[in-house]
Amino acid sequence: MGRVLPAVTCVAMLAALYLVFMVVPTEQQMGIVQRIFYFHVSSAWMAFIGFFLVAGASAVYLWNGSRAADRLAEAAAEVGVLFCSLVLVTGPIWARPIWGVWWTWDPRLTMTVILWAIYASYLMLRAFGGEDEAVNRYAAVLGIIGVLDIPIIMVSVRLLRGMHPAVIARNEGGSGLVDPWMRIALLVSAVALILLGSWLMQLRVRMGRLGEEMATLRHEEEARRGEVA
Amino acid sequence: MRGALVIFRKDLSIEWRTREGLSSVLVLGLLLLVVLTVAHDAPPEAAPALAPSVLWATFLFTGLLGVQRGFLLERENDCLAGLLVSPVDPAAIYVGKLGANVALLAIMQLFVVPLVGLFLHLDLMPVLPALLVVLALGNFGFAALATLFAAISVRVRAREVMLPLLLLPLLVPLLIGTVSATRSVLAGGLALATDAVTVLVAFDVIFAVAGWLLFAYVVRD
Amino acid sequence: MSGVGIRGAPPPLVAEGLVRAYAGVRVLAGVDLTVEAGETLALLGPNGAGKTTLLRVFALLLRPSAGHLALFGVDARSAPPALRRRLGYLAHESFCYPDLSGAENLAFHARLFQVPAARERVDALLAWAGLETAGRRPIRFYSRGMSQRLALARALLHEPDLLLLDEPFSGLDPAAVETLQERLVTLREAGRAIVLTTHDLDRAAPIATRTAILHRGRIASVLDGRGADDVAAAYRAVVAGGR
Numbered sequence: 001m002g003r004v005l006p007a008v009t010c011v012a013m014l015a016a017l018y019l020v021f022m023v024v025p026t027e028q029q030m031g032i033v034q035r036i037f038y039f040h041v042s043s044a045w046m047a048f049i050g051f052f053l054v055a056g057a058s059a060v061y062l063w064n065g066s067r068a069a070d071r072l073a074e075a076a077a078e079v080g081v082l083f084c085s086l087v088l089v090t091g092p093i094w095a096r097p098i099w100g101v102w103w104t105w106d107p108r109l110t111m112t113v114i115l116w117a118i119y120a121s122y123l124m125l126r127a128f129g130g131e132d133e134a135v136n137r138y139a140a141v142l143g144i145i146g147v148l149d150i151p152i153i154m155v156s157v158r159l160l161r162g163m164h165p166a167v168i169a170r171n172e173g174g175s176g177l178v179d180p181w182m183r184i185a186l187l188v189s190a191v192a193l194i195l196l197g198s199w200l201m202q203l204r205v206r207m208g209r210l211g212e213e214m215a216t217l218r219h220e221e222e223a224r225r226g227e228v229a
Numbered sequence: 230m231r232g233a234l235v236i237f238r239k240d241l242s243i244e245w246r247t248r249e250g251l252s253s254v255l256v257l258g259l260l261l262l263v264v265l266t267v268a269h270d271a272p273p274e275a276a277p278a279l280a281p282s283v284l285w286a287t288f289l290f291t292g293l294l295g296v297q298r299g300f301l302l303e304r305e306n307d308c309l310a311g312l313l314v315s316p317v318d319p320a321a322i323y324v325g326k327l328g329a330n331v332a333l334l335a336i337m338q339l340f341v342v343p344l345v346g347l348f349l350h351l352d353l354m355p356v357l358p359a360l361l362v363v364l365a366l367g368n369f370g371f372a373a374l375a376t377l378f379a380a381i382s383v384r385v386r387a388r389e390v391m392l393p394l395l396l397l398p399l400l401v402p403l404l405i406g407t408v409s410a411t412r413s414v415l416a417g418g419l420a421l422a423t424d425a426v427t428v429l430v431a432f433d434v435i436f437a438v439a440g441w442l443l444f445a446y447v448v449r450d
Numbered sequence: 451m452s453g454v455g456i457r458g459a460p461p462p463l464v465a466e467g468l469v470r471a472y473a474g475v476r477v478l479a480g481v482d483l484t485v486e487a488g489e490t491l492a493l494l495g496p497n498g499a500g501k502t503t504l505l506r507v508f509a510l511l512l513r514p515s516a517g518h519l520a521l522f523g524v525d526a527r528s529a530p531p532a533l534r535r536r537l538g539y540l541a542h543e544s545f546c547y548p549d550l551s552g553a554e555n556l557a558f559h560a561r562l563f564q565v566p567a568a569r570e571r572v573d574a575l576l577a578w579a580g581l582e583t584a585g586r587r588p589i590r591f592y593s594r595g596m597s598q599r600l601a602l603a604r605a606l607l608h609e610p611d612l613l614l615l616d617e618p619f620s621g622l623d624p625a626a627v628e629t630l631q632e633r634l635v636t637l638r639e640a641g642r643a644i645v646l647t648t649h650d651l652d653r654a655a656p657i658a659t660r661t662a663i664l665h666r667g668r669i670a671s672v673l674d675g676r677g678a679d680d681v682a683a684a685y686r687a688v689v690a691g692g693r
Contacts, residue, residue, distance in 0.1 A: 062446050117398035124394055130386035133472045134450065138381045141443050142395060145374070148439055149399050156402035156428045159409040219475045235561045239547075246549045246588075302547065311545030311604075314509055315562040316531035450512045 009199045012192035019185040027182075036094045038185050042193040043086040044112070050080025050197060051119060055147035058140035067212070068205075070136050073143055075204035077122050079197050084116040107157040114153050118146045232317030236325030241332065243302060254295040254333060258341040261287045266348045276349040281411035284345045285367065285404055291341075292334055293393050296375040299326050300383040313448060323376060323444035327437070330372040338364050351415070359419040360411070366429040367407040373433060374399055377440040380447045403432050460523025461486050462612040462643040463508060468517035470503055470667075477503045478514065479667035487611070490634060490644040492654040494681070495664035496689055501647040502542070504664065505616050508645065509539040521612065535563060538610030540618055544589070544601035552576060552585040552592070552600050556607060563608040575603040578633070580626075594621040602630070613637065615646040619653045631657050651678050651685070663688050 020038050027034035053076035060069035091109055092102045103109070122142050129135040244250050265283045269276075303309040312322055342364065346353040353360060375396060382392040406428040413422035463485040470478040477500045485491050495501050506512045507519065510529050519526040524533050546555040553572060560568040576585040579599035584592065589600060598621040605613065618634075619627050634657050638644055648654045654661070655678035662672045663685055670688045673681060 062443075114398055114401045117401075121394045121398055125385070125391065128385075128387045129391070132385075135385060137446055138385065141377070141381065141446055144443065145377070145399060145436070145439060148435055149402065152402045152428065152432050152435065155431070156405040159405050159425055159428065223476075231564075232562060235558065239550075239558050242554070243547055243549050305548055306546055307541060307543035308545055308547055310511055310541065310543070311559065312562070313511055314534060314537065314539050314545075315559070316534045316564070317562050318531065 005195065005199045005202060009192070009195040012188065012195050016185070016189040016192040019181070019188055024181050024185045025179050030098050033094060033097050036090050038189040039193070040087060040090040040094060041186065042190040043083045043090065045190055046193045046197040047080050047083040047087060047112075047115070049194065050076045050083060050201075051115065051147060051150070053201075054080060054119070054122070054143040058143035061140045062137065062144075070140070071205045071208035071212075072201070073140060074126060074208060075201040077119050077126075077143065078204055079200050081116065081119045081123060082200070083193070083197060084112060084119065087112050088116060105160055107154075107160065110157045110160060111153050114157075115146075115150070118142075118149065122146065230321055230324065232315075232321035233324035233328065236312070236317070236322055237328040240299065240302075240325065240329035244329070244333070250295060250298040250333060251336065254291055254337045255340050257294055258287055258291045258337050259344065261290055262341055262344055262348065273350050277351045277415070280345055280349050280351050280415060281408045283349065284342065284411060285407050287341055287345075288334070288338065288367065289371070289397075289400065289404065291337060292371055292375060293396065295333055295337065296330050296372070296379045297383065297392060299330055299376070300379050304383060309448065319445035319448050320441050322448065323380075323440055326380075327372055327376045327440070330376050331368055334368045334372060335365075338368060356414050356418060359414045359422070362419065363407060363410045363414055363422070363426070363429070366410075366426065366433055367403065370403045370429060370433040370436060371400065373436040373440050374403075377436075377444060377447065380444065384447075402428065406432065459487070460520070462522055463645070464518075464520045465508070466518040468504070468507060468514045468519060470500075470507065470512065471515045476667050478507070480517070481664070481667070481669055483662065483669060485612070485643050485645055487641050487643050488638055488659075490638050490646070490657050490659050492658035492661045493645060493647040493664055494651065494654075494661060494685055495647075499664045500667045501664055502616055505539070505614050505645065505647060506541075508612075509537060509614050510534060511539075535608060536611045538605040538608065538613045540601055540605040540613075540615040542616055542620075544597050545604060546589050546597070546600060548590040549588050551588055552581050552596075555589060555600065556585075556603060559604050560607055565608050571607060575607060578606075579603040595623060595626060598622055599626065611642055613642060613644045613646075615644065617648055618646055619648060619650060627653055651682055655681060665689065 016038070020035050024035065024038075026032055054073050057069045057073035057076060060066055061073060088109075091112070095104065096102050122139055125142060126135065126139050129138065262283065265286055266279075269279055269283070271279055300309075303312070313319070342353065342360070345351065375392075378392060378395050382388050382395065385391055406425045410422040410425035410429060413419075413425060419426070461484055463483070465481055465483045468478050468481040469476065481500075481504060483491075493501055493504070503512065507514050508521075510521075510526055510533075513527075521529070521533060522536060524530070545559075546552075547558075550558070553576060556572040556575060557568060560572055565571050573582075576582050579602065581596060581600060581603070584596060589597060592600065598618075602615075602618065605615070613634075618630060622630060631653070634644060634646075638657070638659070646654060646658075659675045660672060661675075661681050663670045665688050671684055673684055
């Protein structure tokens, strides 16, 4: 996995960029800015994958205390929040020229904000919760609860009165991917971003492991010094 | 589950002895209500439309402060450890604490809701039964998550900010559901609120079960 | 390994290689210990040696990172609720609610442990602890000694077979210390097992059948019931030797 993943990621990203900017025809109604859709949707998918990974890894960690699972949960949360942020940034960039507003409380965007907030708070808990080993367990509980909230959030945001009903009808993706190249571009973009996300997680997990090894070595060294003195 | 009842009664007796949690929650509820109403500064005709949001924002923030007391009292003299060395299942501790929180918050609701009617020129009597249902569902859902996370927040650093930080994003669907249901109920009764009530019931069930299953992982090392 | 034992019954406590570690910090670094019924084991050690942590592992409040613990023959990892009924734990904290009275606190714990004839038992223990009148006042107003005696009463409420006492003599005046020593001897002779930690050799030595010295997370030495002077000498040797 070491060298393969970065290489494949680069290839996929280049392919995606090429397809999106060179090959795919310009969309009829929205123009050039529609090209951002491919990365917007792919980022959303990667964010979801990240959050489900957090829940899965958290469950494993609670079950058997595996340090690897805990590290994966933390990495997946960070990557998930990263891609969720990308969704929240590309969304308004796409929306402004087309709908004339930077933001709207339509179901999908609202859900994305809530999810971002849940996993951002997960990262806050890990960052500011203190040094106690128990914080990892608390974060794991939060990771699982967060994922359980997702279906409820999806259903509840439909209760919100949208500002622009027309916006809800044809938000994104559903607007006919008429050209087969569009479907291919979406697929390749999704694969590229998922590979990118996986690579980032791999790096982050390694970082986590090295950090723990360093802490262990530091403590052992201090213990050794204590004995000599 | 007998243990849950024992713990529930113990929490209520301690609360009754000092009435500290209860009085602060009631006063806070009143203050928040005043602040929100005054901040809106709506004319009398527009005021009733504010009722759902004002009611539930007050409940949410007062609840966040009130629900911490249940686990803060277990920190003195390490009483939680006293519960954990006993044969009582941690899940029973969760149920007992959940019950105590629901009771406390229900008293707060019974105090605040009539005041909402008073301040916002709203007649609540015709829709009272349906309103009580929505209040109960919102209360229980909030308490189910808040009890679990209050147990977490009292054991971490940055305690005061951690509970709202962790809970509020998770509670947004509950807030959406309760506000929507309250609005529908005020407009014409429970029948209009079926979608929202379904969301609330689902929320309550999922997180009560999740809390029941996960609580042991929070309290046991 | 010595001591009075009930023939055939598994020992109250068997610990093998108990480790408690996080990020390289090893509070317990491999503890091996067996406690038989009718024994009183005094656990000595300098601060930071891991005495409180070890006792909390025994009390099933902490899970060891590695190693094996069996109480009355039952693996601690799968501890059923019934097992906890046989343990009595006294910590530095009293586990009692400041706003409730002594009697109410004991009644609460009696209900948690499902103690039969709870009211009589609570009254008996309040008398034992010398708290008959004070039992009605909230423990917020208790002195250190009174709190300690109440906490002891709480630990004994359900007549546990294994007593784990963390510094039971702290906060007690000499008369109370003597009374407690007598009670502990009575309990030992009734077949209970007692593990107690202490800073004060003189108070533990008269009643200990065995003494174990914990140093840097390991049992450095175990001595069968000897005089306080022998134990003190062994203790100094262990600490000075740096293990």
